[in-house]
Amino acid sequence: MLKALGYLSTYERPPEVDEEIQIRADDIFQRMIRQEEAVAKAKEEGRPVPVFAPLIPKAPAPARPAVQDEVKTIGAVSVTQGPSAQTVREWQIRLDKLPEEDRAAELEALKADWKAKAEVATKVQGLWKEQAEAREARKAEGKETIVDKVKGVFGR
Numbered sequence: 001m002l003k004a005l006g007y008l009s010t011y012e013r014p015p016e017v018d019e020e021i022q023i024r025a026d027d028i029f030q031r032m033i034r035q036e037e038a039v040a041k042a043k044e045e046g047r048p049v050p051v052f053a054p055l056i057p058k059a060p061a062p063a064r065p066a067v068q069d070e071v072k073t074i075g076a077v078s079v080t081q082g083p084s085a086q087t088v089r090e091w092q093i094r095l096d097k098l099p100e101e102d103r104a105a106e107l108e109a110l111k112a113d114w115k116a117k118a119e120v121a122t123k124v125q126g127l128w129k130e131q132a133e134a135r136e137a138r139k140a141e142g143k144e145t146i147v148d149k150v151k152g153v154f155g156r
Contacts, residue, residue, distance in 0.1 A: 035050075035052050038050055038052075054101070054104070083114050087114070091107070091110050094106070094110070095107060135148045135151065135152070
């Protein structure tokens with residue numbers, strides 16, 4: 001549930017955001033406990049099981065949950081990012097195996113996990129680019145190090 005809400009999905013997020021997510025998760029958990037108690041009590045008393053609003057509201061969507069692409073600006077370039085078609089197919093297979101009531105939460109967890117991985121990959125690529133630029137600057141100044149030469153051989 002925490003994963004679906006985005007808890008600990010990024011490293012540079014302020015702690016206040018993680019705390020708000022934790023509070024929301026606690027509220028949802030307490031609501032779920034109250035609902036389970038109400039269902040148990042109704043069964044015990046022989047009454048019909050009460051129907052509750054979903055813990056995670058369903059968005060009006062087709063029968064299968066859709067994954068939308070995101071547009072992200074990196075430097076001056078807009079890049080459309082989204083999971084690959086293969087990833088979406090794998091998610092769909094995984095979602096089809098779950099009960100209907102669990103699919104929305106699982107989809108949110110999968111998207112949150114994917115976004116966190118994509119963010120880390122973007123930061124790593126930026127770091128590699130900065131290192132390559134610094135290496136080229138040292139090479140231009142004639143101060144190339146042994147590590148620079150080795151990395152140049154291996155294409156980094």
